[in-house]
Amino acid sequence: MQVVVVGAGYAGMLAANRVAKKVKGARVTVVNPRPHFVERVRLHQRIAGTAEAAAPLESMARDGVRVRVGTVEKIGDGSALLADGTVLTYDYAFLAVGSTVRPLPGTIPVGVWEGAERARAALATLPPGGRVTVVGGGATGIETAAEIAESHPALRVRIVGPHVADVFTGRARETARKGLERLGVEIVDDGVEAVADDGTVRLASGASLASDLALWAIVSGVPALAARSGLSVDADGRALVDACLRSVDDERLFVVGDCAAVPGARFACALAGPQGAHAADTLARILAGRDPEAFSVRYLARAVTLGRHDAVGQLTERDDTLRPTRFTGRTAVVIKELATRGGKFGARTGIGG
Structure with missing residues (x-):
């Protein structure tokens, strides 16, 4: 069985590795425009020169996952068209191209x-x-x-x-x-x-x-691949999905991470991994003849680092409503770092979510 995963971020890599682990005989191909996995939540450290924020994709892929560097121009109806003219056919696919930026000129x-x-x-x-x-x-x-x-x-x-x-x-x-x-x-x-x-x-x-x-x-915003492929999207260009994270236009196409219009979900790496895991598990359930289960958004907290030695966080309700409880200082630094490392670990192993 052929599985194509478009995008090698937190959601895409976790989904690819989890499918390879859970679906016997699956041949998984990850397509990404660059040859490395980017820890988006460490980009500020990369800019300042305090840490690296990328790892070779090959080092992130488990056995059974093939990496292809390229850009997908269109996806649907069992095939993905790459910019170089290559067509990858699939039985199931995962769209995980994340979010993007729309900067003002001069920035x-x-x-x-x-x-x-x-x-x-x-x-x-x-x-x-x-x-x-x-x-x-x-x-x-x-x-x-x-x-x-x-x-x-x-x-x-x-x-x-x-x-x-x-x-x-x-x-x-x-x-x-x-x-x-x-x-x-x-x-x-x-x-x-x-x-x-x-x-x-x-x-x-x-x-x-x-x-x-x-x-x-x-x-803000997401890449135009979903809209360009003729998929149903919301006002922000995110692909519309059913409760199980499948495109409303094609049950063979799962959409996960920031590019998925999941009710109650905002752009967040903390949600990308769980969505990738849930979609991979859903595919395994379907192939085993079991009914798929609905994805449930769950938030725990928000946190930011303030340099290398300070941080602040605030607990949330499951629906992302902020609670009065906060955590600061060294405790917040450790929690934020563990969460950051956990995101990469999950993407590399397919464990988590």
Whole structure:
């Protein structure tokens, strides 16, 4: 039986390795545009030079999983068309192309590998006193600004967003903002309208901020593959799926991770792995003649690092509603690091979810 997995992120690699483990005789092919697995949640560390964020795909694939570097242009009806004209046929497929970024002109996106590499190179050219503006007050922006400020203390770093650190509430939000300030990060609660060629950042309020490097730290939207393939998608381009994570147009095609329109799910690596695992298990159940089970979204917490030695997190209800309970300092650092390592471990082994 032929299985094609499009995308080698947390959801795709976990699904591929889990299918190879659970479905006897399955020949699994993973198609990815780059030859490495990217730990997206470590890209801010890659930019700052404090950690690596990629591993060869071959090192992430278990026996029975073949890796092919390429870009899928269209998928459906039992075949995947690659940009080089190759056609891969399949009995079942998994679409796991993740999410993407839509940066303003004049900024470098830090939420994707190629952008992170550009940001890393640009950062290295800045002189002491250089000004770095991180656009986006969510988790990606907070971690990027904090990591750069801690690792490059000679630079002046600011973070800009309508409500910086509003991924948290109450004391957890205050802790995140104070953590940024301790690292010397200037917090600007405002939107960004445009970035000029000289780096000047124009704010929604009409004010302007001089900047030598503007980094876009907002992840939004998904690759156009699902829509381009004629699959039913929502307003954001995410493929519509049934309760078992199958495309509503084709039961042979599972859609997992950020590119799947799962009710109640937001862009999060913490959900990508469980979706990949559930879809792989569903395929195993179907092939064994058992009824598939519905996927259930479950959140536990939100957390961000504030450099290498500090972090803050806040517990959530199952539906992602924030609870008052927070965790900070060394405890939060350990929890966040374990979660990050766990995501990669799950993707490499097919265990977890």
